[in-house]
Amino acid sequence: MDLRQLRFFVEIARHGNFTKAAEQLHVAQPAVSMAIKKLEEELDLVLFSRQERKVALTAEGKIFLAHARRVLAEVKAAEMEMGELHGxxxxxxxxxxxxxxxxxxxxxxxxxxxxxxxxxxxxxxxxxxxxxxxxxxxxxxxxxxxxxxxxxxxxxxxxxxREEVVVCVPKGHSFAGRKAVSFDEFMQQPLVFYKEGYYIRELIFDVTKGTGIAPNIVFETNLFSLVKSLVRNGLGISTFLRMVVSNDEDLRAVSFDPPLYLxxxxxxxxxxxxxxxxxxxxxxxxxxxxxxx
Incomplete structure (x- = not known):
């Protein structure tokens, strides 16, 4: 077993594909395949299940992945620390x-x-x-x-x-002149919102959990520049960090009631x-x- 095999293994696990891993590593794909085959023979284990063009880690492969990452991290740390002796x-x-x-x-x-x-x-x-x-x-x-x-x-x-999370509305919206908006009022509006897993979305949903009000989401994307454009064009309202909205002449930042900070x-x-x-x-x-x- 050598570091080259471990690096190949980790890249394949990351991409789920031998060809993509080889491209990322700038190595010919047959060389990657041969290295993994040799690694599996040395371990006497099957690390990947191969199905058409996709590969997935086996149960043994998942266990080995944690060890491989740890070894590579230690090697990188050693190289960095030695290199830093030069200042x-x-x-x-x-x-x-x-x-x-x-x-x-x-x-x-x-x-x-x-x-x-x-x-x-x-x-x-x-x-x-x-x-x-x-x-x-x-x-x-x-x-x-x-x-x-x-x-x-x-x-x-x-x-x-620490930054305030605010309601973002177009300048002609009924919320635009208000100092604060309740979470219930916000959730009932048409929302241009972030996809599941995006932290601001999870933060808002955690705060409103248990209210029984289902959000009125009309469009989902994690492209915050697109969210701004859609809010500006009146598709719905959204949330941003205050710094994102504060200097935009076409948008208004309105606090939540109570205020929400990140x-x-x-x-x-x-x-x-x-x-x-x-x-x-x-x-x-x-x-x-x-x-x-």
Whole structure:
């Protein structure tokens, strides 16, 4: 068994397809297939069930996947720590940021960080908070922005921002001139809403749980720019972080009654190795936001 086999195995498990894994790895597909066949022979186990063009992990494969990810994470940590003996003259930061925040909050943070550390390579992955959490756990990201609430104990977190979740309506809507709207009133309106699993949706549904009022969802998408356009054009109303709506002349941000806030955290693996480059990003972010209540 070697690291190459483990990397191939993890990529196939991620994509559910040998060809896609080979493309991602920039390796010929027959080489990937042969490596996995040899790995299965060495283990004397079948790791994938092969059905036409799709493959799925067997029960044994699922168990082995956890071990493979752990080994690769340890190898990466060792390589990073050894490399950092040469100082913070180079390094990579891989951070996951939800699209709404990457568009409206992080541009200045990223610009100033790159100016301070021009030799570091910063990669930003735009995913939802729940997906980012999973990517950190699986070692696909070094760290990322998640929402406060229920998260696994193996994550280390620091709060850097509290932002109000508001009702978003077009400027001619009956709610536009109000200071606040109840959750019941909101749920009865035509809603342009986020898909299941999107954190703001889950937050709203958790708050309104037990009211007996079914939401009137007329359209679902996780593309927040599309949500804004559809609200602006009168299809329905929605929710956003206040920062997304506050400077839009065609939209109005109205508080919930009672107000609803979202705490945002920067998170990384508690027992994983956080490189000096990643620590520099965390420290920079927290320093930039230290005066935020």
């Amino acid at each position: 913070l003259s180079k390094g990579e930061v891989r951070v996951g940021i939800p699209p709404m925040l990457s568009a409206y909050y992080f541009p200045d943070i990223i610009r100033d960080f790159v100016r301070r550390y021009p030799n570091l390579h910063l990669s930003v992955y735009g995913e939802g908070a729940w997906r980012i959490q999973k990517m950190i756990e699986q070692g696909e990201l070094d760290m990322g922005v998640i929402a406060a609430g229920i998260y696994p104990e193996n994550l280390e977190v620091r709060r850097f921002l 705490d945002l955290l920067i998170a990384w693996k508690k027992l994983g190795y956080l490189s000096r480059a990643n620590r520099a990003f965390v420290d920079f972010l927290l320093d930039q936001t230290k005066d935020i209540p």
